[in-house]
Amino acid sequence: MKITLVAGSNRKHATSTKLSRYIEQQLVSNGHEVAFFDLYEKPIPFYSPDTSLNTDLHLIELKAIMLQSHAIILSTPDYHGSISGVLKNALDHLGFAHFDSKVVLSVSSAGGLVGMSSLTQLQTIIRNVHGINCPEWISIGSGQHGFTEDGAPEQLKVKERVHTTLQYFLRMAAKLA
Template sequence: MVKIVGLSGSLRKNSYSQQALAQAAERVEALGAQMEILDVRSLDLPFCNGEGDYADYPDVKRLQNAFTQADGIILATPEYHGSVSGVLKNALDLMSFEHLDGKVAGVISVLGGQANSNALNDLRVILRWVHAWVIPEQIAIGQAWQAFDADGKLLDDKLSKRLDRFAESLVEHTQKIRGLEKVAA
């Protein structure tokens, strides 16, 4: 079975990044894959100091184990100052090749203004550096404050269909690259 882990790089209550990740997770699960979302807001993660030993922070091990055991990953980030949030970058910096190498990844960005690819491109560079495989489909949700309804569902049908294709691509490419059997949806 395909196992996907998701992580959002937002600490904000009612985060649009979390809502986008939840929408992606729902679609991945509908395709028969197993989905786990780690909520960075509830993890006690230190700032990465490059030493690699974070024994006083059991959530670092939890984060690393979840990514090690996953076949694929979804990263969702708010775009801050034209790039990835510091929270997400720090969580990724707490991991290494052993946790990310060979994983199939899907990336999502959420912006207050017009959609662009800055944070998505930066995530692609980071993930390529640790030898992850990023799917071609990516999601940028501009003007996020008007993209979701009160229940966190996407209001735009075109964007919703793109997210469907994103989930399909992530599951299909994960099966191919990781050599897994197809899931029965």
């Protein structure tokens, strides 16, 4: 299955991006094709309804991999109980054509115990672009931000959460793909 993963942090060593890279590793080792788009490495210009940005190379790439995907994963840091500005901006450039009838998994990293509010806000946006929210989701909070040199979460609990959630997400995505 072709899966697009958008890492929604604007921070170089973001834990949400490290978690996304670990998710990518797991998917690739299970034979899936992953298109990874990191909004820190590939910034997207501000969306404006007045401006056409058809020549922006990052935006062209993002739109192409979103269109080609069978399923989508979006990750975000929890900012003020919501998603990051860079992820919201990227999503404003996208719409039904990129999300309709595709299963979407939400992932967040929070400074508190868990990023429930950012996950529910992300799911509201996904519903409004006609994506199908995966009921299982992943949030890491304070005390769960450690990753080993090979990119795995230090905590077994986080690894287990990723594995069980990905199994659920992939089963659901395969039915709809």
